[in-house]
Amino acid sequence: MPDLCGFREAVRKHRRAVGRTQQQLARSVGLHPDVLSHKLHGGDKAVLTAPDVIGIATTLAGWGALVSRADVYELLDLMEVPRPAIPTASWSAPPLAALGADQDGASGGWAPPGPPRAPAATAPDEAAGHARAAARGELAEWPRLIPAPLPAPATPLIGRKRERTEVAAALAASRLVTLTGMAGTGKTRLALQVAHDLAGDFADGVAFVDLAPVREPALLATAMARPLGLTSVSAAAAEAHVANALQDRELLLVVDNLEHLLDETQLLARMLAAAPALRLLTTSRIPLRLYGEHTVRVPPLHLPGPGNTGTAAACSEAVQLFIARARAARSDFGADADELAVVGEICSALDGLPLAIELAAARVDLYPPRALLPLLRSRLAFLTGGPRDLPHRHQTLRAALDWSYTLMTPPTQRLFARLGVLTGSFDAAAAAAVSAELDPDRTLEQLADLADQSLLEVTAGETPGFRMLQTMREYALARLAESGEEDIVRCRHLAHFLTVAQSAGRNLHGPRQAEFFDRLEETYLTCGGQEAQTASGGALTITAGGRAPAGGLPHRRRNSAATLPQKEPGPPSARPD
Numbered sequence: 255m256p257d258l259c260g261f262r263e264a265v266r267k268h269r270r271a272v273g274r275t276q277q278q279l280a281r282s283v284g285l286h287p288d289v290l291s292h293k294l295h296g297g298d299k300a301v302l303t304a305p306d307v308i309g310i311a312t313t314l315a316g317w318g319a320l321v322s323r324a325d326v327y328e329l330l331d332l333m334e335v336p337r338p339a340i341p342t343a344s345w346s347a348p349p350l351a352a353l354g355a356d357q358d359g360a361s362g363g364w365a366p367p368g369p370p371r372a373p374a375a376t377a378p379d380e381a382a383g384h385a386r387a388a389a390r391g392e393l394a395e396w397p398r399l400i401p402a403p404l405p406a407p408a409t410p411l412i413g414r415k416r417e418r419t420e421v422a423a424a425l426a427a428s429r430l431v432t433l434t435g436m437a438g439t440g441k442t443r444l445a446l447q448v449a450h451d452l453a454g455d456f457a458d459g460v461a462f463v464d465l466a467p468v469r470e471p472a473l474l475a476t477a478m479a480r481p482l483g484l485t486s487v488s489a490a491a492a493e494a495h496v497a498n499a500l501q502d503r504e505l506l507l508v509v510d511n512l513e514h515l516l517d518e519t520q521l522l523a524r525m526l527a528a529a530p531a532l533r534l535l536t537t538s539r540i541p542l543r544l545y546g547e548h549t550v551r552v553p554p555l556h557l558p559g560p561g562n563t564g565t566a567a568a569c570s571e572a573v574q575l576f577i578a579r580a581r582a583a584r585s586d587f588g589a590d591a592d593e594l595a596v597v598g599e600i601c602s603a604l605d606g607l608p609l610a611i612e613l614a615a616a617r618v619d620l621y622p623p624r625a626l627l628p629l630l631r632s633r634l635a636f637l638t639g640g641p642r643d644l645p646h647r648h649q650t651l652r653a654a655l656d657w658s659y660t661l662m663t664p665p666t667q668r669l670f671a672r673l674g675v676l677t678g679s680f681d682a683a684a685a686a687a688v689s690a691e692l693d694p695d696r697t698l699e700q701l702a703d704l705a706d707q708s709l710l711e712v713t714a715g716e717t718p719g720f721r722m723l724q725t726m727r728e729y730a731l732a733r734l735a736e737s738g739e740e741d742i743v744r745c746r747h748l749a750h751f752l753t754v755a756q757s758a759g760r761n762l763h764g765p766r767q768a769e770f771f772d773r774l775e776e777t778y779l780t781c782g783g784q785e786a787q788t789a790s791g792g793a794l795t796i797t798a799g800g801r802a803p804a805g806g807l808p809h810r811r812r813n814s815a816a817t818l819p820q821k822e823p824g825p826p827s828a829r830p831d
């Protein structure tokens with residue numbers, strides 16, 4: 255007798271372990287959710303057929319909920335579906351090909367088929383890259399897709415109802431949607447929200463890739479592999495690896511901050527060609543100009559209409575954002591009707607730009623709205639004498655950034671400018687290293703201060719982590735360049751990350767292997783520019799445990815090949831000052 259109850263429970267356990275809903279499961283096996291529910295409960299003469307059971311097992315395997323053939327057999331056995339009912343060809347194709355073979359697999363009177371089929375490459379270069387990778391055993395098994403959870407913004411989204419609907423509609427109509435708009439207008443925030451809204455519509459969920467830290471165009475595919483859980487692929491194999499992992503997936507992939515990698519966007523076109531059910535939501539200050547791209551311009555937040563004062567002003571998105579951020583800075587911040595009108599004027603002076611509004615509101619502890627407004631106005635008037643080619647809103651943003659900068663103490667200004675060399679998220683040790691600060695507690699205090707002023711974001715994790723919005727980082731770098739310190743700070747940056755790489759290299763065979771792999775990859779991505787290559791003289795590769803130039807990292811996981819991109823040895827290392 256089939257054990258329907260045991261099967262139902264087993265499916266539920268596996269499904270929940272990977273955070274999937276029964277609705278997603280139903281969609282993936284091609285059944286209406288009500289029909290699947292009836293079948294799982296044996297109601298209304300609804301019967302789970304052998305293809306249904308195999309479809310469910312295959313879907314669970316594709317989600318990473320089943321890890322071995324034994325897991326699949328267990329489900330089949332519960333429903334008394336004969337094991338050979340899964341055709342040989344299915345075992346050779348994803349997702350079943352990625353499952354681990356095991357003792358149970360060989361039992362049952364028949365042998366599971368041989369090695370998985372080779373992945374299909376989409377271009378001659380990829381084919382060559384893949385052949386090289388396969389020769390090194392890097393793609394010996396099909397990659398598993400385990401997308402990292404979407405980053406969770408620390409504050410609730412304000413407004414954007416119309417834009418959310420517009421972007422969702424664009425994604426329904428087009429497989430590539432790009433959110434464009436100037437720095438600080440809220441592209442990333444909107445993309446994250448839409449991804450969150452639509453997560454349930456994609457059988458394989460959503461994933462998020464932030465390209466801001468990627469300085470080397472050749473590392474685009476490597477950077478895309480990481481948030482998909484495909485860590486440690488070599489740069490040569492990364493594109494094939496990602497394309498293979500995505501090819502049968504119904505996934506929404508958010509690719510954030512593409513503006514500095516516009517020459518590499520053909521890679522996205524190749525991904526879309528390789529993965530017919532993939533949809534991309536990208537952000538870039540300017541359109542990617544790829545075939546089939548649908549662009550949506552992200553406007554600043556709505557401002558109070560003319561004559562809209564008092565409580566009417568409070569209905570505007572921009573004013574709501576100001577108030578929310580002001581309350582974070584001063585918990586007793588409350589604006590009466592007159593003050594609301596002033597806040598409305600501040601937001602209008604700042605063109606409704608969320609980033610500029612956040613910066614201004616963060617200082618209400620020092621400047622209540624009535625004092626803030628004339629200050630900002632004079633700063634803006636001052637700036638209109640600035641570069642004429644800058645559109646008005648850019649001048650506004652620049653004014654808000656300048657204003658925040660002038661309010662910092664000189665040591666904090668120095669730290670802020672130096673932090674511009676740190677891409678991605680960083681810890682207090684990295685911040686202390688680039689600023690040559692010997693007292694880590696002092697650095698931590700200054701970082702907390704910058705975070706309070708909305709100049710840094712605090713990232714979740716066991717130890718305090720920080721990240722600068724891309725716009726802020728560009729501003730900090732401009733300040734660093736003005737100070738004439740940029741070279742020396744970049745050298746400190748490299749020296750620090752070489753130390754990180756060396757310690758990761760020493761730990762790659764220990765119990766904290768996974769953690770150190772992550773650090774090494776992060777180091778390579780964030781520090782992987784030409785100067786890193788030159789200054790490290792191949793040290794990243796050597797310390798990673800291989801022997802340059804042919805060396806590679808040892809295998810970390812069953813499915814992932816682990817090598818850093820090969821480096822040509824360069825001149826001797828740069829030293830910290």
Ligand SMILES: Nc1ncnc2c1ncn2[C@@H]1O[C@H](COP(=O)(O)OP(=O)(O)O)[C@@H](O)[C@H]1O
Binds near residue numbers: 612
């Ligand atoms: N609708 C919104 N609600 C709340 N905060 C927002 C909103 N839009 C933007 N922000 C905040 O404004 C800042 C800039 O937004 P971001 O999405 O990073 O801009 P962009 O990606 O266009 O440079 C971020 O701190 C973000 O959290």
Ligand SMILES: [Mg+2]
Binds near residue numbers: 442443510724
């Ligand atoms: Mg952004």
